[in-house]
Amino acid sequence: MMLRRSGFALAIATLSLLALSTMARAHKLRVQGAAVTVAGSSVTVTPSRDWNSLGKKIGKNTETWTLDGEQLNDVTFFAGIAPGNPLVKERSKKHAPLPKFTRTTLLVEVPELLEGTHRTYKNSGAFKLLSTQAATFLGRDGVFFTYEFTDEDQLTRRGEAHAAIIDGKLFMMTFEAPRLGYFARSENDFRALVTSARLR
Amino acid sequence: MTLGLLLAQQAGAATAPVPPPYAGAYQPQGVDEIGWWREDDESERKLAASNLVIHDETLTGYVKHVLCDAIGEERCRSVRVYIMREPTFNASMSPNGTMRVLSGLLLRVHNEAELAAVLGHEFGHFERRHFLEGFKAQRGGTDVLAWAAVLASFAPTYHTRRAYGDLELSIYGNLFRYQRNQEREADRLGIGYLNESHLRPQAAALVWQNLMAEIEASARAKGLKKPDFNKIAFTASHPPEGERAAYLADLAVPEGAVRDDGAARYRAALAPWLPLFLDDQIKLNDFGASEYIIQSLATGGWTADLWFARAELYRTRGNQRDLANAADFYAKAIEIGPARPEAYRGLGLALMKTGQPTTGQKALRTYLALKPDASDAGMIRMMLPGKGTE
Amino acid sequence: MRYSAFWLACAAGLALLVTAPVSAQERSAVKQGFKLAAKTNKTILLFRPSVSVGEQSMGGLFEPNAAWTEQAKANIQAALDRFQARLGNAVVVAPEAYGDEARNLEEHMALFAAVSRSVIEYQFFVGNRLPTKKRDNKADMFDWSLGEGVAALPGARNADYGLFIYNKDAYGSTGRKVLQVFAMLGGVAVTSGEHLGYAGLVDLRTGDLLWLNADAEMGGDVREKDGSEKRVRQLLEDFPGSDIGKTDAP
Numbered sequence: 015m016m017l018r019r020s021g022f023a024l025a026i027a028t029l030s031l032l033a034l035s036t037m038a039r040a041h042k043l044r045v046q047g048a049a050v051t052v053a054g055s056s057v058t059v060t061p062s063r064d065w066n067s068l069g070k071k072i073g074k075n076t077e078t079w080t081l082d083g084e085q086l087n088d089v090t091f092f093a094g095i096a097p098g099n100p101l102v103k104e105r106s107k108k109h110a111p112l113p114k115f116t117r118t119t120l121l122v123e124v125p126e127l128l129e130g131t132h133r134t135y136k137n138s139g140a141f142k143l144l145s146t147q148a149a150t151f152l153g154r155d156g157v158f159f160t161y162e163f164t165d166e167d168q169l170t171r172r173g174e175a176h177a178a179i180i181d182g183k184l185f186m187m188t189f190e191a192p193r194l195g196y197f198a199r200s201e202n203d204f205r206a207l208v209t210s211a212r213l214r
Numbered sequence: 215m216t217l218g219l220l221l222a223q224q225a226g227a228a229t230a231p232v233p234p235p236y237a238g239a240y241q242p243q244g245v246d247e248i249g250w251w252r253e254d255d256e257s258e259r260k261l262a263a264s265n266l267v268i269h270d271e272t273l274t275g276y277v278k279h280v281l282c283d284a285i286g287e288e289r290c291r292s293v294r295v296y297i298m299r300e301p302t303f304n305a306s307m308s309p310n311g312t313m314r315v316l317s318g319l320l321l322r323v324h325n326e327a328e329l330a331a332v333l334g335h336e337f338g339h340f341e342r343r344h345f346l347e348g349f350k351a352q353r354g355g356t357d358v359l360a361w362a363a364v365l366a367s368f369a370p371t372y373h374t375r376r377a378y379g380d381l382e383l384s385i386y387g388n389l390f391r392y393q394r395n396q397e398r399e400a401d402r403l404g405i406g407y408l409n410e411s412h413l414r415p416q417a418a419a420l421v422w423q424n425l426m427a428e429i430e431a432s433a434r435a436k437g438l439k440k441p442d443f444n445k446i447a448f449t450a451s452h453p454p455e456g457e458r459a460a461y462l463a464d465l466a467v468p469e470g471a472v473r474d475d476g477a478a479r480y481r482a483a484l485a486p487w488l489p490l491f492l493d494d495q496i497k498l499n500d501f502g503a504s505e506y507i508i509q510s511l512a513t514g515g516w517t518a519d520l521w522f523a524r525a526e527l528y529r530t531r532g533n534q535r536d537l538a539n540a541a542d543f544y545a546k547a548i549e550i551g552p553a554r555p556e557a558y559r560g561l562g563l564a565l566m567k568t569g570q571p572t573t574g575q576k577a578l579r580t581y582l583a584l585k586p587d588a589s590d591a592g593m594i595r596m597m598l599p600g601k602g603t604e
Numbered sequence: 605m606r607y608s609a610f611w612l613a614c615a616a617g618l619a620l621l622v623t624a625p626v627s628a629q630e631r632s633a634v635k636q637g638f639k640l641a642a643k644t645n646k647t648i649l650l651f652r653p654s655v656s657v658g659e660q661s662m663g664g665l666f667e668p669n670a671a672w673t674e675q676a677k678a679n680i681q682a683a684l685d686r687f688q689a690r691l692g693n694a695v696v697v698a699p700e701a702y703g704d705e706a707r708n709l710e711e712h713m714a715l716f717a718a719v720s721r722s723v724i725e726y727q728f729f730v731g732n733r734l735p736t737k738k739r740d741n742k743a744d745m746f747d748w749s750l751g752e753g754v755a756a757l758p759g760a761r762n763a764d765y766g767l768f769i770y771n772k773d774a775y776g777s778t779g780r781k782v783l784q785v786f787a788m789l790g791g792v793a794v795t796s797g798e799h800l801g802y803a804g805l806v807d808l809r810t811g812d813l814l815w816l817n818a819d820a821e822m823g824g825d826v827r828e829k830d831g832s833e834k835r836v837r838q839l840l841e842d843f844p845g846s847d848i849g850k851t852d853a854p
Contacts, residue, residue, distance in 0.1 A: 041732075041733075081736065083734070085722055086718060086722050109438075111499060113530065114532075122563070134498060134499050140299050144589065145589045148593050148596045155596070168710070168714040170265050170711065195749060198751075263709070
């Protein structure tokens with residue numbers, strides 16, 4: 015790889031903002047074969063390849079992993095969402111409330127919960143649920159579903175999610191990536207991650 | 215606002231002007247305008263290929279037809295209509311003749327006359343080339359905002375701006391807001407077209423009354439004390455809805471009141487799309503607004519689609535009382551018919567969650583019988599005793 | 605531009621006082637082992653470059669200017685023609701696309717922009733580099749792709765490589781430059797003008813990104829002929845097998 019560096023001054027002027035916002039929490043390497051807990055919970059996964067855990071979090075009980083940046087491949091862990099809470103942090107509780115996971119939410123309703131969250135939180139359009147089926151997750155009865163949506167950057171993304179409700183809390187792993195190339199390329203790596211997930 | 219316009223509004227409020235002779239194909243002039251047209255042409259290329267546009271000839275053709283009915287064939291030739299799947303109330307017309315109609319607008323108007331009132335208003339901006347003036351004014355306005363942001367930055371809570379973003383979306387989001395006097399002028403033109411058409415001009419005032427009521431309903435359900443109209447993008451720069459509804463009612467020619475509003479034709483044209491648009495609205499998680507829209511559509515008569523949408527809305531909110539209501543609404547959808555198989559799904563889920571597993575399972579079985587290859591059939595089967603092994 | 609450079613330098617100096625030091629930003633990279641040799645009869649397919657040029661008023665609104673945009677496009681085209689002659693490889697413009705083909709091309713353009721942003725944010729920007737990309741860098745690896753779908757793009761069948769070009773320029777007005785200096789006193793960076801430029805060469809069989817030049821702060825005043833040529837040189841400099849940007853420099 016050949017690299018060229020641009021002027022020091024220019025880089026500082028344009029990137030000092032970015033530096034301020036991102037250097038506070040650095041991204042971490044998640045090494046192949048090494049079990050690691052996610053989102054400060056009792057869930058552990060053992061990656062089949064190296065991943066990056068992003069420094070920024072979208073919600074209290076979440077953690078996001080990526081290979082090339084979250085626009086291109088986004089694995090998000092929702093590790094123990096308690097009843098009454100949204101999946102991600104609300105921008106404005108009053109003006110733009112997000113749908114909540116509740117005590118009565120059924121597994122078959124989890125896809126609707128994620129759809130409502132995406133439409134409100136990310137302003138995603140044209141969301142389409144492609145399939146929903148029963149599947150075990152974390153050793154419990156769970157749900158596996160696939161979907162597709164178009165984001166504001168005009169890219170259509172595919173997604174798949176595995177979820178289970180354990181002791182009244184929602185546990186879910188999602189994988190989202192552009193349907194052009196990126197989704198198919200890392201789908202198996204995500205599935206391996208799902209299979210490796212354990213609840214301590 | 216010019217003095218002339220002000221006087222015209224006070225003195226001549228009883229009638230809207232007959233639209234002036236149309237100037238015909240217009241070519242942009244000056245650096246700003248030529249630049250915007252070029253940018254707009256490029257933007258339209260992207261729009262035409264966007265996955266967020268509903269590429270349906272019949273629906274697009276119908277909406278264009280309603281516009282043409284209002285403004286006449288000659289004016290209509292300068293317009294290309296794109297319908298975007300976006301559940302908010304808006305339409306816009308950009309400098310080169312691109313009209314964007316959001317699906318949320320189609321969901322909220324009840325007949326051709328109301329749709330024509332909004333589209334005619336947007337065309338009024340285009341005919342008067344308000345965009346350019348608006349852009350110049352906006353440029354001054356944001357200069358002030360930039361200073362404010364810097365002053366705020368001296369406080370420790372300053373949030374960093376994104377280093378990049380979708381410039382294009384932000385342009386269309388921020389610039390297609392005009393000044394109030396331009397809104398009034400476009401209103402007057404819009405109703406002028408309607409007065410000359412075969413559609414009922416009185417419909418224009420109803421659009422704004424409905425929008426106001428919806429915003430109030432949304433705020434009430436969110437527990438906000440009173441609607442803050444300045445917080446809502448569409449209304450921030452527009453004349454107050456109350457004033458608007460009043461002068462639009464005044465400007466409509468009285469003899470137009472007996473004309474057809476095209477409600478039956480509108481309902482028929484929108485029927486195939488209504489379930490999708492309602493679903494998009496419900497997923498916005500704005501209970502008050504969704505409930506208002508459904509009720510408002512139901513003034514033309516409750517249908518299975520409307521009961522179903524209302525049931526989904528209540529089940530999504532999910533309080534015990536909501537679930538009981540939802541079960542009731544699903545049952546009504548089934549009773550009126552023809553109900554979608556999903557009505558049995560929703561009924562079953564709502565009943566199971568309110569402690570009625572036996573009747574709930576019966577409804578779920580009906581759902582599976584009606585739609586054996588449903589995307590969630592496997593999951594639903596798991597909820598039925600003795601069927602979990604399939 | 606001389607003034608703008610002066611202000612930027614001032615701004616940078618002030619920023620240094622209030623923010624943590626950041627090391628230099630990388631801007632271009634080539635996939636390991638890729639070389640575009642001259643006169644090898646390869647065909648490069650140029651997708652309709654996305655170019656727009658305008659002025660940034662104090663508030664940051666973008667004001668497009670058609671003449672500048674046309675000038676920038678003409679300059680890119682002229683540079684590519686010279687480039688083609690020197691390389692001995694053909695540069696052809698992709699055919700106009702309609703309907704589903706246009707939608708597919710537009711989605712690939714959006715993907716190219718998203719990949720370029722990711723490369724800037726997570727590999728070129730040292731302070732924010734993803735751990736796996738840090739290791740790639742050490743191993744001299746540049747591993748990004750648009751996927752095999754590029755093979756179906758209009759015109760791709762008869763070409764070897766695809767060239768994607770994306771430009772967005774907004775020039776700062778005087779008011780904005782003054783604002784910038786005030787902002788610096790508060791420790792906030794307000795860049796004067798926005799100059800995004802991405803150019804990428806893609807293998808039309810595999811979709812692999814063979815070469816990328818991506819920068820959120822390009823140079824060259826594209827409103828003027830000389831500046832515009834400088835931009836094109838800058839966009840296409842380090843283009844594998846090319847001497848553009850080296851011998852052309854004034």
